[in-house]
Structures are given as C-alpha cells and as structure tokens.
Amino acid sequence: MGSITFRPVTEDEYPSFARAVVEGFSEDLADDDFADHLKTLLPPERTIAAFQGSEIVGTIAGYDLELTIPGGCLAMEGTTVVTVFPTHRRMGLMQEMMGLHLDGAAKNGVALAGLWASDSAIYGRYGYGAATYAETVTMNSRDVMFREDVAIGRVRRVSVEEATGVLPPIFDAVLARTPGMLARTSDSWKVEVLHDATWRRRDRTSLRVVVHEGADGPDGYAIYRQKSGERGDGHANGTVHVSEVITATDQAHASLWSYLTRVDGCPNVRWWNFALEDPLPMKLKEPRKLTREKRFDALWILILDVVAALEARTYGYEDSLRFTVANAFRKDVEGSYEIVIERGIGSCIRVEGDTEIEIDLDVLGALYLGGGDAHAYAAAGRIRADTGAVGRLHALFHTARVPWCNQVF
Numbered sequence: 001m002g003s004i005t006f007r008p009v010t011e012d013e014y015p016s017f018a019r020a021v022v023e024g025f026s027e028d029l030a031d032d033d034f035a036d037h038l039k040t041l042l043p044p045e046r047t048i049a050a051f052q053g054s055e056i057v058g059t060i061a062g063y064d065l066e067l068t069i070p071g072g073c074l075a076m077e078g079t080t081v082v083t084v085f086p087t088h089r090r091m092g093l094m095q096e097m098m099g100l101h102l103d104g105a106a107k108n109g110v111a112l113a114g115l116w117a118s119d120s121a122i123y124g125r126y127g128y129g130a131a132t133y134a135e136t137v138t139m140n141s142r143d144v145m146f147r148e149d150v151a152i153g154r155v156r157r158v159s160v161e162e163a164t165g166v167l168p169p170i171f172d173a174v175l176a177r178t179p180g181m182l183a184r185t186s187d188s189w190k191v192e193v194l195h196d197a198t199w200r201r202r203d204r205t206s207l208r209v210v211v212h213e214g215a216d217g218p219d220g221y222a223i224y225r226q227k228s229g230e231r232g233d234g235h236a237n238g239t240v241h242v243s244e245v246i247t248a249t250d251q252a253h254a255s256l257w258s259y260l261t262r263v264d265g266c267p268n269v270r271w272w273n274f275a276l277e278d279p280l281p282m283k284l285k286e287p288r289k290l291t292r293e294k295r296f297d298a299l300w301i302l303i304l305d306v307v308a309a310l311e312a313r314t315y316g317y318e319d320s321l322r323f324t325v326a327n328a329f330r331k332d333v334e335g336s337y338e339i340v341i342e343r344g345i346g347s348c349i350r351v352e353g354d355t356e357i358e359i360d361l362d363v364l365g366a367l368y369l370g371g372g373d374a375h376a377y378a379a380a381g382r383i384r385a386d387t388g389a390v391g392r393l394h395a396l397f398h399t400a401r402v403p404w405c406n407q408v409f
C-alpha cells in the first residue's frame with residue numbers, strides 16, 4: 001500500500017481536504033463555497049491530513065476555543081473533522097493523527113481538548129470523557145399549556161443583520177454563568193451561528209430570530225427554522241426546528257417558549273439540544289407532554305495538563321486529595337497528584353508515593369465540569385478507591401449547576 005505521511009494541508013490542497021471531510025461524514029460537497037467556508041473556521045495550519053502519495057485519506061483539525069468552567073473560563077483545543085477514508089480504516093490512521101494533534105495542543109500549553117463524538121466508543125482510549133449531556137425534545141403546541149402563574153411577555157422578530165448586534169450581549173451573560181458553554185467571537189456569530197447559506201437549510205426555511213425585551217432591554221432570544229407539512233386530513237402540520245434558545249431571565253424563557261409553541265401552521269416543535277436542567281417542564285400544566293426523544297453525550301473533555309486544568313476551576317469545599325491518573329495514550333499526563341483546596345481555589349502538584357484514588361484520565365475529564373457522578377464511575381471500576389475517598393472526590397468536583405454545551409463543532 002505504500003507509506004502514509006501526515007502533515008497540514010496547503011492552500012492548494014484545501015478543496016481536497018474539505019471534500020475528504022464531507023465524504024468522511026457520508027455526505028457530498030453540497031456547495032462550491034463550502035471549502036472556503038471551512039477554511040475561514042479551520043485554516044490550513046490548523047489541519048493535519050493523512051496522505052497516500054498526493055491523495056488525502058484521513059483528516060483532523062483543531063479549533064481555538066474558550067470554554068466556561070466552574071468559576072471561570074479556559075482555552076480549549078477543539079478536536080474536529082476526524083475522518084479516515086473507508087479504504088484505509090482500522091489501520092491506525094486516526095490513532096496517529098490524534099497523537100500529532102494532541103501533542104501539538106499540549107506543546108502550545110493548552111490544558112484542555114474537547115470534542116463532540118459521532119460514536120461513544122471511539123475517544124475514551126485517548127482520554128476524552130463525556131462531560132456534558134443534553135436531550136432532544138419534541139412537543140405539540142396543543143399540549144403545551146403554561147401554568148397560570150407563569151408570566152409571559154411579547155417577543156419581537158429581528159433580522160439576521162440586527163441579530164448580530166442584539167444577540168451577543170445576551171449570550172455572553174448566560175455564557176459567563178454556564179459551565180460547558182463555548183465563547184463566540186464576532187466572526188463566529190457571522191460565519192457559524194447566523195450563517196444562513198442554502199446548504200445549511202436542509203429543506204427548511206431561512207433563519208428566523210426573535211428577541212424578548214425585558215425591563216432592562218433584550219434578555220433572551222430564539223433562533224429557529226420552519227418546515228411546512230400537512231396531515232392526511234389537510235390540516236397544517238409543520239415543524240419549528242429550534243437551533244438555539246438562550247435566556248438570561250425567567251420571563252424571557254417562558255415568553256420565548258410560549259412563542260415557539262404558538263407558530264401558526266407549525267404545531268410540532270423540536271429542539272435537539274435541550275439542557276438537562278431546563279425549567280420548561282416545571283412551567284407547564286402537563287410536563288409529561290414534553291417528549292424526550294433521546295438523551296445524548298455532548299461535549300467530551302480531555303485534560304492535557306492536570307495541574308493547569310485543576311487549578312483553573314473553582315470548588316465548593318475545602319479538602320485535599322491525592323490521586324493517580326491512568327491513561328495508556330497520554331503518558332505525559334499519567335502519574336500521581338495532590339490537590340489542596342482553600343477558599344474554593346485548588347493548588348495542585350505532582351507527587352510520588354501512595355495515593356487514595358486511582359482514576360482514569362477520561363473519567364477525570366467527565367467530572368471536570370461538575371456534571372459527572374464519581375460514585376457511578378467507581379461502581380464501573382473506572383475510579384479505584386474506598387467509598388469515603390470516592391465521596392470526597394464527588395463532593396469536590398460536583399457542581400449545583402449542570403454543565404451544558406451550546407454548540408457542536
């Protein structure tokens with residue numbers, strides 16, 4: 001078969017890289033603009049391709065992301081477009097590309113890497129653990145009745161152009177208090193969130209944006225598309241496909257959901273990324289009518305630098321723990337550590353000798369944002385410690401707020 005080489009693609013090779021990415025995800029290049037669009041997000045120097053001769057047979061790339069963590073935010077390497085052409089699968093190409101990608105991030109001093117996984121069996125071996133979860137929910141407008149005591153106000157439609165100015169401050173207020181969310185630049189609003197190219201629509205309308213005006217100005221928004229439909233008896237049976245609902249106040253939340261479930265012609269409403277702790281069911285007369293289509297793992301976290309990552313977040317308890325981290329793929333991270341928490345801040349050092357806890361690196365990633373359950377991982381043998389130490393680990397890492405990730409990348 002000849003040898004495979006790995007390197008970033010050049011400008012000239014970028015269209016082939018984009019094609020390999022799209023085909024790797026079982027699609028075709030829908031539009032000639034797609035390669036240019038991808039290049040604005042993932043410039044050539046952030047890519048790695050596997051080449052057989054001049055042919056690209058594997059791809060990976062990195063985004064520069066900023067992630068909200070408990071008590072702050074931290075730079076994160078976003079792992080993306082991991083594909084290997086079917087003719088070259090299960091020959092170790094992904095493994096090789098992943099090593100180069102993560103070594104590069106670690107060398108650049110980035111303490112975290114993150115991704116959304118197409119398959120939950122792939123990434124644990126590299127040290128990524130599922131750190132946030134979400135649900136896909138559907139509802140029918142005739143079933144969604146708000147309790148009488150829920151205050152509902154009006155929303156107004158804004159154009160996509162106006163939205164680029166109105167939405168970011170609302171988003172940033174919610175971002176600051178929600179671990180698991182990814183910060184946005186003015187470019188990412190334009191080229192990702194509010195980018196409305198035809199290839200993004202998939203038989204649905206262009207983007208619709210509505211904003212709730214609170215007492216102190218705009219405090220919530222929803223972005224959605226509609227798809228028309230008809231029942232056998234001729235009644236309209238369209239669907240509102242929600243892309244995003246971000247609300248900084250309770251009234252904005254109720255008002256926007258009331259609006260989304262009252263769009264004439266579209267009695268069906270679907271949001272793919274409903275937060276586990278979203279209060280919508282508590283506001284409804286019949287919470288059971290909100291259908292949970294599926295629960296899924298969303299953002300996976302890999303800790304590349306244990307000391308930097310653990311010192312960057314805050315903790316709710318004072319304690320100290322000695323723990324050993326295990327992972328065959330990230331040998332540089334393996335070893336023993338001690339963390340001492342004082343007034344919510346952790347000091348972490350490498351140590352020698354016995355520790356109370358042995359934890360797999362992917363599990364540390366799963367606990368990092370505060371949503372993981374250390375007891376459940378211990379029951380599965382992925383944390384090895386006595387019950388008392390597991391309880392202390394859980395208490396230290398767990399947060400009252402459930403982490404939620406706003407965006408697939």
Ligand SMILES: CC(C)(COP(=O)(O)OP(=O)(O)OC[C@H]1O[C@@H](n2cnc3c(N)ncnc32)[C@H](O)[C@@H]1OP(=O)(O)O)[C@@H](O)C(=O)NCCC(=O)NCCS
Pocket residue numbers: 024025081082083084085088089090091092093094095096116117118119121122
């Ligand atoms: C996922 C994908 C990139 C794997 O590429 P690959 O080059 O075949 O993977 P490797 O040969 O390097 O495999 C490394 C290890 O991961 C395992 N593995 C690879 N893909 C896997 C999968 N989908 N499920 C479970 N294990 C998988 C391999 O068995 C191997 O384990 P082993 O060393 O114990 O035998 C490739 O199958 C692909 O392109 N899939 C479609 C696109 C996709 O879903 N990408 C992931 C995006 S998040």
